[in-house]
Amino acid sequence: MESFNLQQRLDQLTSKGVDKIICGGIDNFCMDHLGNMGIDVIQNVAGEAGEVLNLFIKGVLRPGFYCDGNRGRGFCGWKRGPGGGRRLNDQRKM
Numbered sequence: 001m002e003s004f005n006l007q008q009r010l011d012q013l014t015s016k017g018v019d020k021i022i023c024g025g026i027d028n029f030c031m032d033h034l035g036n037m038g039i040d041v042i043q044n045v046a047g048e049a050g051e052v053l054n055l056f057i058k059g060v061l062r063p064g065f066y067c068d069g070n071r072g073r074g075f076c077g078w079k080r081g082p083g084g085g086r087r088l089n090d091q092r093k094m
Contacts, residue, residue: 006030006033010033010034010037013034013037013039014037014038014039018039019038019039019040020039020040020041020042021034021039021040021041021042022042022045022052022056022061023041023042023043023045024043024044024045024046025043025044026041026043031043042056042061042062042063042065043063044063044064044065045061045063045064045065045066046065046066046067047065047066047067048067051067052065052067065077
């Protein structure tokens with residue numbers, strides 16, 4: 001898909017039945033296009049793919065999720081502006 005333009009990429013996503021995208025960052029232009037095509041975006045997510053997927057499956061993944069990847073010794077939660085967030089101790093044990 002690297003050689004596709006934006007519209008071709010969006011068409012590929014919808015033709016494959018994609019209805020949600022989890023991403024680290026996305027611009028407003030793409031967010032609007034995806035939303036207009038019925039694709040929900042969970043943005044500003046950072047962490048190990050397996051951990052993010054588990055939270056998504058449990059229904060608790062939200063925009064702004066961040067996990068530093070220190071395998072239970074680090075921060076895991078949601079960003080609330082500079083330096084803030086809610087810790088997810090109970091969610092780390094998946």
